[in-house]
Amino acid sequence: MRYLPLSDSDRSQMLHAVGAKSIDDLFVDVPKAARLDGVIEHLPLHASELAVERHMGALAKKNMVAGEVPFFLGCGAYRHHVPASVDHIIQRGEFLTSYTPYQPEIAQGTLQMMFEFQTQVARLYGCDIANASMYDGSTACWEAILMASRITRRDKAILSSGLHPHYVSVCNTMAKFTGDELKTSAPTLSAETDAEKIIAAIDDATSAVVVQYPDILGRITDLAPIAEAAHAKGALLIAVVTEPVALGLIRSPGEMGADIVVGEGQSIGVGLQFGGPYVGLFACAEKFVRQMPGRLAGETVDAEGKRGFVLTLSTREQHIRREKATSNICTSSVLCALAFTGHLTLLGEKGLRQLASLNHARACEVADRLSAIPGVSLVNDSFFNEFTLRLPVEARPAVHAMVEKGVLGGVSLGRLYPDSADLANGLVLAVTETVTDEDIDALEAALKEVCA
Template sequence: MRYLPLTQPDRDAMLSVIGASSIDDLFVDVPEEARLSGPIAGLPNHASELAVERHMTKLARQNTVAGEVPFFLGCGAYRHHVPASVDHLIQRGEFLTAYTPYQPEIAQGTLQMLFEFQTQVARLLGTDVANASMYDGSTACWEAIGMARRITRRGKAILSSGLHPHYVSVAKTMAKYTGDQLETSTPTFTADTDIETLIGRIDADTSCVVVQYPDILGRVADLTPLADACHANKALLIAVVTEPVALGALRSPGEMDADIVVGEGQSIGVGLQFGGPYVGLFGCKEKYVRQMPGRLCGETVDANGKRGFVLTLSTREQHIRREKATSNICTNSGLCALAFSIHMTLLGEAGLRGLAEINHQSACAAADRLAKVPGVTVINDSFFNEFTIDLGREARPIARTLADRGILAGVSLGRLYPGEETLSQGLVVAVTETTTPEDVEAFATALEEVLA
């Protein structure tokens, strides 16, 4: 039985107060093409539980399962091996049902876990401090831009052409309501990053420069010159990491003097899950900590001198006056943060470095093999576990053909940048520890046949 406590007069009264004629007025900001005009096609209005299970199972069988085929998809969501112990531990009752601790000091277990998570993230990103997580990488990226505006009191952010276009899209959506000016561009289909171009665009109105590391095409660059240029103009450098395993092999952005480092933590402990839920990472220099969104857990001692944990900072709109809040991000991705922390603990520093080495070696082997396919060119001079190949013709139909053959070959740039002909021949290929030599050979052989 549905519980609907409000009567129609109740709803009419509330709509009258806010000046809306109907509930539909509350959804005018949602594009019309994204709204349902009727029931979802293919789903009956009423069915028994057994019938629903059968129907959903039938639909699920249309999916290609990542673990059952050669898998080379990446671009911000990566297939890594997650130990079974991670799933076992996060399903313990005290973790699975835990939510935001509104009486935080009572929830010592949750606070300790988040404190350990923050420590791991800060060390990984190379920052002084990290918060208790964000929703995902894209929202963390936008929150960093907003944070830079508060710190610098400037409203222009320069976004690297190598920043994931989905992250750019989220930033544009939010900037419509804050008045921030975002300077964006599309990447060049070459081995060169746009670091020098970004340096030349910084001026006295720039609040921050946002750069992805490695970038959307897998390219790796030294961020130190860019950080120096930002600081010379009193702007901030924001680094975005979509593949945290890379930091087991590469210098962290914090080591290169990035002011704010954000990213997506999905690669560690969290499965692909059809795109979410994921876990956003957020770290910064200590001097900016009071402008950091979200929450920060700290370590202390109680009246008896025993170790304890507290909610140190919580400058979000649920806890203080809304006009004083740094963000209206309402919660952290607690369960995914726990999964991240458990996996990271199981790996340890040596394990993470070893995992990163396996990823890089496997990617190098795959790049060498694919480069031998007639008509294929690897554009990268540097990469971690993700690189871009030029197929010499439009990549999207080739990727679809390979998918029909049971090979998920990569992400076509034409899908990420529709209408950009110069990028349409590009295919971004990701290789992790789950990729076998047999997978690479199957991919290369099928690609040879399709391109012949």
């Protein structure tokens, strides 16, 4: 379907202006394997709107939807129950259709929400200050590395092997254009993290150390020794949290000395939604606030002394000169941030701690039952609601076999690390409050069968 009514002559003039011979030249940076070759399979070339709706509906029914089948997927995106009141709030017109609150006199509701969101994120992460959201967790991770480079005036970051490989991929992509040097490797299928190796690798050229907490295998690391070692060399510690519910039960990264804490806020208030939109969280120590990317909503008083809210800092390229900007990824996710703050407000501190305890207890129950299956062993000696199993068979085909039995039984490490044979038998499972006893029974039965 063509949305721009351009003639061949129009297109030729545009291509000539940018120095391209054909439209295909505009996509040379996209790997050939990722490009479409011909028409999209299973889609008719032309049909009525009603026929297209019916066809797309039939395709959608082929999906295995969370809530309809036993669901144990995680690895950075988690299924939690979102109260109906959250959806009601974010669909109110003043929030759903609003844009950047440049005029505070008519945007007090949005600005106050952003201020409350920042307060919640800062408290959750154990930091002094947080911004009003980022695009998502992976880009927030990169922005933190770039921020550390500005602060330390160094350009080498050490990325823990336990950092989500998708986050690593995003950072590597961005680093191609900045010249930053990123050091990382794949994890090992063991209970031990790479904390000691990271500490040994920190030198006088290191700008930052990036550690996920809990990490991609669900392991929980004491960040204090890493922070101490980094600070001794003039480097910063960046902690990445992909499951913020975990902070209702374990110590916050800021308490352990992390200078910058970033992550994904999807699991609080935002559904899985087939991959997005999500919301990036970003917090840091107050002394670094001038280098923090994104926007910051602040509290003030008006001419009559009444409390009000304004954008205090907006050092993004759409606000100031690009070369002076602290962020060139300008999209924030304020509607998702509203969902996050609405859900967290409804929970309160007590509710979050109860939710976290329920998640952990459920995960322990599942880990005990599955690790009792002959040939299956638990990798972790600590975890929150996500853990890794070592199977007696390759995990990727085992996951596909469980799908055929109507169970979404985790994420195989072979999918995340296709080039690592050592991780092929690793299976990561996430267990939240949404999992029922019947779900656990179905998972146990399916895993027993595929491991037999």
